[in-house]
Amino acid sequence: MNPIVELSALTFRHTLARKPALNNLSVSIPAGQICGVIGRTGAGKSTLTALCAGFIPQFYAGKLSGTAIVDGQDVLARPVAELVRHVGLVSSNPFSQISGACFTVFEEVGFGLENIGVPRDEILERVEWALQALQLSELRDRSPYELSGGQQQRMVIAATLAMRPPVLVLDEPTAQLDPQTIEHLAELLRDLARQGTTILFAEHRLEWTASLAERILVLDRGELILDGPPDTVLNDPLLREREIGWPRPAYLADRARAIELWPAQRPLPITLDGLLDGFRAVPPDAKRAPAASSSAAEPTAPTPPTPPATGTPIVSLDGVRFSYPSGVEALRGVSLAFGAGERVALLGRNGAGKSTLVRHLNGLLQPSAGTVLVQQQDTRRTTVARCARHVGIVFQDVRNQLFARTVRDELRFGPRNLGYNARKIEELVEMALQRLQLVDVADLHPYDLSPAQRRLTAIAAVLAMDVDLLVLDEPTAGLDNPSIALLEQLGRDLVAQGKSVVVVSHDLDFCFEALDRVVLMRDGQVILDRAWNAMAAPDYALLEETVGLPVQLQAALALEDTAPPELRQLLLQRDTLM
Amino acid sequence: MRSAYVSNSRMLSTLHPLTKTVMVVLLILAAYLIPWLWWPITLFALIVVLAFASGVGRSFLRTIVLGMLPIVISVFLIQGLLFPPADATPFTFGPLTLTYEGLALAFSVSTRLLLFTSAVLLLLRTTHPADLVYALTQRGLPHSTGYILLVSLQIFPEMVARATAILEAQRSRGLDTQGWRRVLALLPLTGPLVVGALADVEERAMALESRAYMVRGPKTSLRQLHDTAAQRWVRLLMIVAIVALIVWRLSLFVSTFL
Numbered sequence: 001m002n003p004i005v006e007l008s009a010l011t012f013r014h015t016l017a018r019k020p021a022l023n024n025l026s027v028s029i030p031a032g033q034i035c036g037v038i039g040r041t042g043a044g045k046s047t048l049t050a051l052c053a054g055f056i057p058q059f060y061a062g063k064l065s066g067t068a069i070v071d072g073q074d075v076l077a078r079p080v081a082e083l084v085r086h087v088g089l090v091s092s093n094p095f096s097q098i099s100g101a102c103f104t105v106f107e108e109v110g111f112g113l114e115n116i117g118v119p120r121d122e123i124l125e126r127v128e129w130a131l132q133a134l135q136l137s138e139l140r141d142r143s144p145y146e147l148s149g150g151q152q153q154r155m156v157i158a159a160t161l162a163m164r165p166p167v168l169v170l171d172e173p174t175a176q177l178d179p180q181t182i183e184h185l186a187e188l189l190r191d192l193a194r195q196g197t198t199i200l201f202a203e204h205r206l207e208w209t210a211s212l213a214e215r216i217l218v219l220d221r222g223e224l225i226l227d228g229p230p231d232t233v234l235n236d237p238l239l240r241e242r243e244i245g246w247p248r249p250a251y252l253a254d255r256a257r258a259i260e261l262w263p264a265q266r267p268l269p270i271t272l273d274g275l276l277d278g279f280r281a282v283p284p285d286a287k288r289a290p291a292a293s294s295s296a297a298e299p300t301a302p303t304p305p306t307p308p309a310t311g312t313p314i315v316s317l318d319g320v321r322f323s324y325p326s327g328v329e330a331l332r333g334v335s336l337a338f339g340a341g342e343r344v345a346l347l348g349r350n351g352a353g354k355s356t357l358v359r360h361l362n363g364l365l366q367p368s369a370g371t372v373l374v375q376q377q378d379t380r381r382t383t384v385a386r387c388a389r390h391v392g393i394v395f396q397d398v399r400n401q402l403f404a405r406t407v408r409d410e411l412r413f414g415p416r417n418l419g420y421n422a423r424k425i426e427e428l429v430e431m432a433l434q435r436l437q438l439v440d441v442a443d444l445h446p447y448d449l450s451p452a453q454r455r456l457t458a459i460a461a462v463l464a465m466d467v468d469l470l471v472l473d474e475p476t477a478g479l480d481n482p483s484i485a486l487l488e489q490l491g492r493d494l495v496a497q498g499k500s501v502v503v504v505s506h507d508l509d510f511c512f513e514a515l516d517r518v519v520l521m522r523d524g525q526v527i528l529d530r531a532w533n534a535m536a537a538p539d540y541a542l543l544e545e546t547v548g549l550p551v552q553l554q555a556a557l558a559l560e561d562t563a564p565p566e567l568r569q570l571l572l573q574r575d576t577l578m
Numbered sequence: 579m580r581s582a583y584v585s586n587s588r589m590l591s592t593l594h595p596l597t598k599t600v601m602v603v604l605l606i607l608a609a610y611l612i613p614w615l616w617w618p619i620t621l622f623a624l625i626v627v628l629a630f631a632s633g634v635g636r637s638f639l640r641t642i643v644l645g646m647l648p649i650v651i652s653v654f655l656i657q658g659l660l661f662p663p664a665d666a667t668p669f670t671f672g673p674l675t676l677t678y679e680g681l682a683l684a685f686s687v688s689t690r691l692l693l694f695t696s697a698v699l700l701l702l703r704t705t706h707p708a709d710l711v712y713a714l715t716q717r718g719l720p721h722s723t724g725y726i727l728l729v730s731l732q733i734f735p736e737m738v739a740r741a742t743a744i745l746e747a748q749r750s751r752g753l754d755t756q757g758w759r760r761v762l763a764l765l766p767l768t769g770p771l772v773v774g775a776l777a778d779v780e781e782r783a784m785a786l787e788s789r790a791y792m793v794r795g796p797k798t799s800l801r802q803l804h805d806t807a808a809q810r811w812v813r814l815l816m817i818v819a820i821v822a823l824i825v826w827r828l829s830l831f832v833s834t835f836l
Contacts, residue, residue, distance in 0.1 A: 059784055080787040089788060096781030099789055100729045103708055110800050112789035117796035124800075145736050159789070364746050388752035399777070400740065401747040403769030413766065417752030447773065462751060 003028035004167060004198050005052060010066035012047055012056060021047040023222040024066070029200065029215075031166070034193045036213030036230070037202040040244055040480045041452040043219040045202035046092070049171040052200060053089035054080045071166050084112060088165035092172035092451075092478065094152040097159075098144045105147070106131070106140040109159045116163075130158035133188055135181075148350050149176040149396070157185070161192070168192065170201040174208055175477050178349060178506045179548035186212045204480055206247040207509075207551060210234050210270040218244065235268035243578075245481040248509060248551045249275035251577040252570070261567050272551055276558050279567065312376060313337035314390060314469045314500060315361050319370035322356055330356040332524035333370070338469055342500040343491050345511035347547050348521035354504050357521065358471055361502070362387040375468070389418055392462035393471040401458050402446040407438055410446055410457060414465035432464035435490055452479050456486070463490070470494065471502045476510050481578050488514040488576050512550035513576055522546055532574060583706050589632040590704040594805045595713040598705055600816045602697045607820055609693040611827045615682065618689035625696045634703045642696055650688040657684035707731050712801045725791070729782075737771070744770045 006028045013020040022044040029035050037045050050056045054075040057064050068075045071086035091097060102108040110127040118126070131137045134154040139147065144155060153176045160168065168189075174182045182205070189199050189212060203209045209216070209230070216233040218226035220242050226233050233239075235250045246254075249269045256262035262278060269275040315338045322331040330353045338344060338361075348354050359365040360372050363379035372379045374387045392414070395401065404410035411429040420428070433439045436456045441449055446457050459475060476484050491501050491514050505511055511518070512532060520528035520543060528542050535543075540557060543549055549557070556563070556571040563571070585591075590598060605625070609618040629638040658680040701710075708728060715724040748766045749755060755763050786792065 053788075055784065055788075058787070059780075080784075081790045081793045084788060084790045091784075093781075096778070097785045097788065099785055099791070100732055100782055101725050101786075101791075103706070103732070107708070107800055111791075114798045114800060115790040115793055117798050120798050120800065120802075123798060143732075145732065145739070359746070362750055364749060383754070383756060384749040385752050385754040385756070388750060391750075393747075393750040395743065395747050395750070397743060399774050400744045400770050401751070403766050403773070414751040417754065465752060 002031070004031040004071055005029040005200065006067075006069040007052075008067050010051065010068055012051060012062055012064050014060065014062045017062075020222050021062075022051070022219075025222075025224050026066075027217060027224065027227070029198060031198050032193055032196050033215060034189065034199045034213050035201070035215045035217060036209040037200065037217045037219060038204075038206065038209060038234075038239075038244060039202075039219035040242070040482065041450050041478075042221075044222040045219055046171050047222075048219065049089060049091075049169045049200065049202050051075070052167070052169050053087050054078060054083045055089060084163055084165065085116065086165060087167040087169060088160040088163050090153075090157050090160050090168075090170045090173055092175055094149065094156045094176065097156045098152065103143060104141050105136060105144055105155055108144045108155060109136075109162050112159060112163050126162045126164070130162040133161065134158040135184065150178060150181060150350060153177060154181070166196070167198045167200070170199070172203060172478060173201060174203065174205050179508060180349075182208055204478070206234060206245060207249070207271070210247045210249075220244070230270055231267065231274075234270040240578075243480075243482045245578050247271070248577055249555075252552065252555065253278060255570055256567065259566060259570070261564070261570070272554055272558075275555055279555075279559055280562065311340060313339045313373075314375060316373045317357075317360065317367075317370065318373075320357075320360060320367040320372060321369040322360065322365060323368050330524050331360070331367070334521075334524070334526055335370075336519065336526060336529065338500055338502060340468070340498045340500060341495045342517060343495055343515040344500070344502045344517045344519055345515040346502055346504045346519050346521070347508075347511065347543075349547060352521040353524040354521055355473070356524075358393060358473065358502075358504060361469070361471055362391040362393055364393075385417065388414075388465065388467070390467055391469045391471065392465050392467035394459050394462045394473060394475065396473040396477070398455055398458035401461065402454065405445060406443050407446055407449070407457050407460075408433070408442045411461050411464045414461055418465060428464045428466055432460040435463065435493065436460040436486060452483050455479065456483060459487075459490075467499070469500045469502065471504075473504045474506065475503060476505060476507045484510060485576055485578055491515065506547075508548055508550040509552075512552060513574055516574075518543070520546055584634045584637065584703055585706070586633045590628060590700070591632055592804070593704075594803055594809050595705050595710045596717065596805075597809045597813050598701050599710070599713075600813050600820075602701045604816045604820050604823075605697045606694050607823050609690050611823050615686060618686070618693045622689065622693050622696055625693070625700055629696075629700055629703070632700075632704050634700075638696075638699060638703055641699060642692070646688075646692055646695060649691065653688045653691070654681070654684040657681070657687065706801075709801055709803060712799055713803055716803075721791075725786075737775075740774060741767075741771060 008026045010022060010025040011020050012022045025048070037048060039045050047056065050060065051068055052070055052075060056062070057076060058080055064076065070083075073083055073086050075083055075087065099108060099111050102111050106127060109130050110123045113123040113126060131140055134157055136151070136154055136158055139151060144152065147155060153173070157170070157173065173185060177185065186208060193199055201213075213230050216226070216228065216230050217224060218233060218239065225242070226236060226238060234247055239246055246268070247270045249272055253262045253268045253275055256279070257264060261282060263282065266278055266281075269278050317334050317336045320331050320334045321329065323329045334353075334357060346354050346357065356365065360367060360379070362374065363372070363382065363384045366372070366380050374382070375390045377386070379387060402410055404413060408429060411432055412425055415425045415428050433442050436459060438453065438456060438460055441453060446454055449457065455475065455478065459472065462470060475487055479487070488510075494501050501515075503511065503515055516533070517531045518528060518535075519526055527546070528539055530539055540549065540553060552571050556568060559567065559571070605621055609621055626635070626639065629635045658676045660680065711719070711724045711727050715721055744767055745755070748763070753763055753766055
């Protein structure tokens with residue numbers, strides 16, 4: 001079959017960069033293939049996606065050599081606007097892809113089709129199809145700007161799909177999506193590929209990549225280091241060596257192999273199904289009898305149990321209700337306390353009330369009824385600036401936070417606001433720079449950093465305020481494994497200091513590995529508040545139907561009746577897999 | 579507040595945007611060119627009737643009263659008091675005296691202003707901005723100018739949302755925005771807003787390019803405008819009236835020099 005994407009000896013160096021972002025890359029992709037690109041941040045994944053859709057060289061200056069033919073078009077020579085019938089790009093920041101010319105989601109999805117003069121009836125038909133495919137039908141009359149990040153991402157994907165490009169390129173399509181939506185997106189992309197669309201996507205979520213891709217390209221510092229089918233590439237030791245990492249099932253099997261629960265000769269699995277098949281294939285010997293009828297939920301607690309919250313909580317909420325001026329009641333009676341030394345995951349679907357709750361933790365919002373105490377102070381009788389001494393929040397969109405000329409200045413801003421003396425400020429700034437490995441870039445402008453380092457800078461800037469409770473909104477979005485490992489380490493360090501962290505996240509695996517307690521919200525109420533170690537079957541069921549389950553719990557529950565105790569212990573062990 | 583448009587299907591809302599635009603131009607020119615003192619207020623009464631007939635009367639009146647009252651009052655005070663005294667009224671405020679000429683001028687200025695604002699507001703209340711821009715681009719307004727019009731209609735609520743998010747992020751970092759300290763907060767608040775806006779411009783260009791916005795060739799529109807033969811005739815008549823008004827007024831003006 002003729003390749004539909006043909007890249008040869010492709011090299012690109014950004015104007016100010018010393019090293020090429022992509023170095024001598026040659027790849028050909030046959031029509032209808034689903035091809036996943038993985039690698040650490042800065043490996044060249046985004047550059048590759050931008051090149052395939054003609055955004056480089058049109059929008060980015062630099063030195064370019066080699067050839068790139070996509071669907072018969074020389075994408076390096078033609079303007080993007082003329083390529084849209086051949087290749088569509090969904091970039092990682094959906095907000096930046098909204099046209100601004102449309103008042104409704106429906107029009108936004110049809111906007112590109114209007115511009116290339118597709119007949120009206122066909123536009124209507126294609127838009128309907130795209131809205132349905134991305135589950136946006138109910139939002140059709142909303143303004144594009146009123147949508148959440150995840151909804152905007154779906155809208156941008158819908159708008160690109162509506163153009164029916166034979167080649168679809170996606171850069172981190174899952175960054176803003178919740179687990180259910182991610183699953184649905186994989187299904188949709190598989191469908192499209194079956195109908196002949198070629199799909200090239202760059203991703204950090206290796207489990208999702210493993211379940212979707214037919215072929216994996218691994219980039220490292222601009223070079224293609226591996227290329228092949230997922231089940232031989234994604235468990236290659238080289239990935240671990242280069243800190244790109246494996247999908248979690250591979251790590252779990254690797255650990256099991258060390259205690260002879262995984263056959264030495266069997267390749268490491270890259271999907272949950274592969275993992276389960278492997279465990280089921282191990283003959284249960286006499287010594288390792290299946291667990292008695294007890295449930296997998298029984299806490300095995302290999303990691304030390306959460307220290308019970310002692311003393312007065314840092315923040316406590318009592319019967320908190322909150323209604324927006326629009327009349328929407330976002331919190332409907334929330335009572336919670338965050339004590340010292342806690343690592344808490346705040347989970348829930350979009351619109352469950354998580355963001356509203358977070359804004360109550362430092363008085364940005366004040367309850368319509370009930371009380372919020374921050375270090376014993378009622379937030380209604382103090383200021384946000386005073387609460388900021390105890391509670392620091394890092395919001396998801398770091399662009400709204402960063403303003404200083406250097407990373408170091410950015411970090412000084414918070415402690416200076418709190419009125420610390422110069423020596424203490426410098427101490428705190430150095431500590432935060434070190435913990436998030438920003439020392440080398442401390443004198444650079446935050447906007448000259450990679451998106452991942454920018455996120456770490458935003459977190460460091462609040463960390464430097466030495467708060468008792470650090471609140472992070474979707475901190476892992478767009479981060480690669482080494483950066484995520486930094487955050488996990490940060491959580492451990494904070495707890496050791498008697499400080500606490502609350503994380504709002506869709507990344508359930510991160511929450512399972514790095515956090516101890518789960519607060520699950522639905523419709524403005526807390527429907528579950530329990531440590532992972534103390535959960536029982538009904539809790540798992542509730543989690544699963546609301547937000548889904550981390551890979552390890554899915555495996556533990558699936559093997560409930562057959563797993564020997566050592567295996568259950570291994571599956572429920574909560575620490576960094578990498 | 580996304581736009582002033584109120585969606586319904588009554589009276590003016592069903593008319594073609596150009597019909598309403600021409601009507602608004604005619605009303606405004608009539609108010610300014612016909613010298614009868616009571617003329618603008620008469621036309622205003624007509625507009626209010628139209629607004630109620632189109633189902634937007636209440637919100638229309640509220641906006642007009644809230645927006646125009648302070649202006650009308652200040653026009654009356656300034657013109658009434660500062661007009662050179664020719665025929666003073668019995669009302670004096672210390673050294674200042676209200677004059678009849680001043681009051682007449684104030685009345686004329688403010689009723690014309692009232693008519694101008696209310697005519698435009700009525701157009702915006704009963705016309706979807708995208709329909710209006712589409713109708714104008716169909717009549718030769720450049721595509722890119724149309725885009726700028728649409729974006730500026732959307733940009734305001736978007737900037738407000740961004741500013742709120744920035745304020746939240748910086749207050750969470752201990753930025754005190756109470757009292758005099760607000761002045762110190764300028765950089766952390768405007769910095770991200772400006773950088774964000776600049777980044778937006780570049781990204782917007784990419785977004786438009788990836789939707790083939792500047793591609794030449796035939797385009798389709800999802801918006802459909804309903805025009806009728808009757809409306810076309812009415813528009814023609816109104817344009818004739820506009821031309822007649824201007825010619826008549828010019829001839830009056832020229833004749834004063836002859």
